[in-house]
Amino acid sequence: MHIQALRLLNYRNYNDLYVDFHKNLNILIGKNGQGKTNLIEAIYAFAFGKSFRTNKDKELIKFNTDKAFLMGRIKREYYDDLLDIELLISKNNSKGIKINKLSLDKIANLIGKINVVIFSPEDLRLVKEGPKERRTFIDKELSQIDPKYYNYIASYNKILVQRNNLLKFKEFDSNLLNVYDEQLINLGSYIFFRRDEFIKRIAKISKEIHKGLTDSKENLDILYSSVISKKAILDINLIKEEYKKLLKESLDVDIRRQNTKIGPHKDDLKVLINGIDARVYGSQGQQRTSSISIKLSQIELINSIKNEYPIVLLDDIFSELDEKRQSLLINQLKDVQVFVTSAERNHEKIFNKKSCKVFYIEDGKILNSHSI
Ligand SMILES: Nc1ncnc2c1ncn2[C@@H]1O[C@H](COP(=O)(O)OP(=O)(O)O)[C@@H](O)[C@H]1O
Ligand SMILES: [Mg+2]
Incomplete structure (x- = not known):
C-alpha cells in the first residue's frame, strides 16, 4: 500500500x-x-x-x-x-x-x-532498552495486525490500574478483587497467547533477515520471556489455569506491595546473538543491527498477513x-x-x-x- x-x-x-x-x-x-x-x-x-x-x-x-x-x-x-x-x-x-x-x-x-511501520532512533535501541520499550513494541505491532488485541490490551491496562488502586486500601472488598482477577485472567490469557504466537513468527523471519545483514556470521534468536510456562503457553485454557494459580499465589505479596506482580505487563523479549544475550553482552553495532532485523521482520510479517507491504x-x-x-x-x-x-x-x-x-x-x- x-x-x-x-x-x-x-x-x-x-x-x-x-x-x-x-x-x-x-x-x-x-x-x-x-x-x-x-x-x-x-x-x-x-x-x-x-x-x-x-x-x-x-x-x-x-x-x-x-x-x-x-x-x-x-x-x-x-x-x-x-x-x-x-x-x-x-x-x-x-x-x-x-x-x-x-x-x-x-x-x-x-x-x-x-499499515505503517515507523523506525525512529529509539527503535534502534529496542534491544538495548528496558523491557517496557520492548512490550510497547509488541503491543503496537500486534495491535495493527489484530484489532482484537488492541482492545484487549487497552482493557487489561485499565483493569490492572483498578486492581492496583484497590490493593492500596487497608481493607478492601475481596469480591471486587475476584471480579478484577477474573477479567485480568480472561484478557491477559489472550494477550499471552497472541504474544507467543507473534514472537515465534517474528523470530523466524528476523533470523533470516539477520543472516542477510551479517553475511551469515550471526545467528539471531528472539525468545518470549513470560511467567507462563512453555508448555502452557500453547493452549489458552492451560494459560488461564496457570495464570489463575500464579495470581493467587502472589496475592500476599501483591497486598504488601500494593501492586500486581504477575501478568503480561511484566513480559519481555530475550534477544540472543550466537546464543549470547545481546542486551547485556552485545556491541552497540550488534544491538542496532538486531533491532533493525526485528523491525524489518515486522514489515515482512504484515506482508504475509495482509498480502501487501x-x-x-x-x-x-x-x-x-x-x-x-x-x-x-x-x-x-x-x-x-x-x-x-x-x-x-x-x-x-x-x-x-x-x-x-x-x-x-x-x-x-x-x-x-x-x-x-
Ligand atoms: N502545534 C504546533 N504548532 C506550531 N508549530 C509547532 C507545533 N508543534 C511543533 N511545532 C514546531 O515544529 C517544529 C518541529 O518540527 P519537526 O518536524 O519535529 O522537526 P524536524 O524537521 O527536525 O523533524 C518546531 O519548530 C516546533 O516549534
Ligand atoms: Mg525530526
Missing part, C-alpha cells in the same frame, strides 16, 4: 500543505526543527488515529488556531481501492475520523485499515547508521513505500540513484521537490 497524497491544514507548523508522493522512495531533507518529523507523524496518524510522539491530540493543532485537519489518500493494491482518511482534531479534545467521508465512531475501527517511515535513523547498514536497509525495502528524513543532502549517494522523490522542507513548507 502507499500514500498517494497528503493535505494538512493548521497541523503542527504547517498552514496549508498539499503534496503528492512517490510510490516507493520519498526523501525529506531539511535542517532541524523544520517539519520533517511532523510530516512523518501525520502519515503515522492515518494508521493509528494518533501521534507516535504524544497522546495529547491538542499538540497537533497549529499554535493559535482551533483545529487541525489531515487528509491522506491511500492506495491499497490488494483491495485495489483508495481510502481517503480524514482526521479533524479540535481544541476541545474532540476528534473526528472519516474514511471515504463516512465517520467512524471509534479509533479501533481505523486500526488495521492501513506497509508504509515504512524512517525518521532520523540514517545519520545513526554507517553506509553499509544504510544500503542494506534500503535494499531490504525494495517494493515498499519508504519515507526517509535526513538533515544531510548526500542522499543521492545513499540511494544509488534509485528512482525517488526528494522534498526540501523549511519552516513548515516544502520549498521544492524533484524526482530522480
Whole structure:
C-alpha cells in the first residue's frame, strides 16, 4: 500500500500543505526543527488515529488556531481501492475520523485499515532498552495486525490500574478483587497467547533477515520471556489455569506491595546473538543491527498477513547508521513505500540513484521537490 497524497491544514507548523508522493522512495531533507518529523507523524496518524510522539491530540493543532485537519489518500493494491482518511482534531479534545467521508465512531475501527511501520532512533535501541520499550513494541505491532488485541490490551491496562488502586486500601472488598482477577485472567490469557504466537513468527523471519545483514556470521534468536510456562503457553485454557494459580499465589505479596506482580505487563523479549544475550553482552553495532532485523521482520510479517507491504517511515535513523547498514536497509525495502528524513543532502549517494522523490522542507513548507 502507499500514500498517494497528503493535505494538512493548521497541523503542527504547517498552514496549508498539499503534496503528492512517490510510490516507493520519498526523501525529506531539511535542517532541524523544520517539519520533517511532523510530516512523518501525520502519515503515522492515518494508521493509528494518533501521534507516535504524544497522546495529547491538542499538540497537533497549529499554535493559535482551533483545529487541525489531515487528509491522506491511500492506495491499497490488494483491495485495489483508495481510502481517503480524514482526521479533524479540535481544541476541545474532540476528534473526528472519516474514511471515504463516512465517520467512524471509534479509533479501533481505523486500526488495521492501513499499515505503517515507523523506525525512529529509539527503535534502534529496542534491544538495548528496558523491557517496557520492548512490550510497547509488541503491543503496537500486534495491535495493527489484530484489532482484537488492541482492545484487549487497552482493557487489561485499565483493569490492572483498578486492581492496583484497590490493593492500596487497608481493607478492601475481596469480591471486587475476584471480579478484577477474573477479567485480568480472561484478557491477559489472550494477550499471552497472541504474544507467543507473534514472537515465534517474528523470530523466524528476523533470523533470516539477520543472516542477510551479517553475511551469515550471526545467528539471531528472539525468545518470549513470560511467567507462563512453555508448555502452557500453547493452549489458552492451560494459560488461564496457570495464570489463575500464579495470581493467587502472589496475592500476599501483591497486598504488601500494593501492586500486581504477575501478568503480561511484566513480559519481555530475550534477544540472543550466537546464543549470547545481546542486551547485556552485545556491541552497540550488534544491538542496532538486531533491532533493525526485528523491525524489518515486522514489515515482512504484515506482508504475509495482509498480502501487501506497509508504509515504512524512517525518521532520523540514517545519520545513526554507517553506509553499509544504510544500503542494506534500503535494499531490504525494495517494493515498499519508504519515507526517509535526513538533515544531510548526500542522499543521492545513499540511494544509488534509485528512482525517488526528494522534498526540501523549511519552516513548515516544502520549498521544492524533484524526482530522480
Ligand atoms: N502545534 C504546533 N504548532 C506550531 N508549530 C509547532 C507545533 N508543534 C511543533 N511545532 C514546531 O515544529 C517544529 C518541529 O518540527 P519537526 O518536524 O519535529 O522537526 P524536524 O524537521 O527536525 O523533524 C518546531 O519548530 C516546533 O516549534
Ligand atoms: Mg525530526
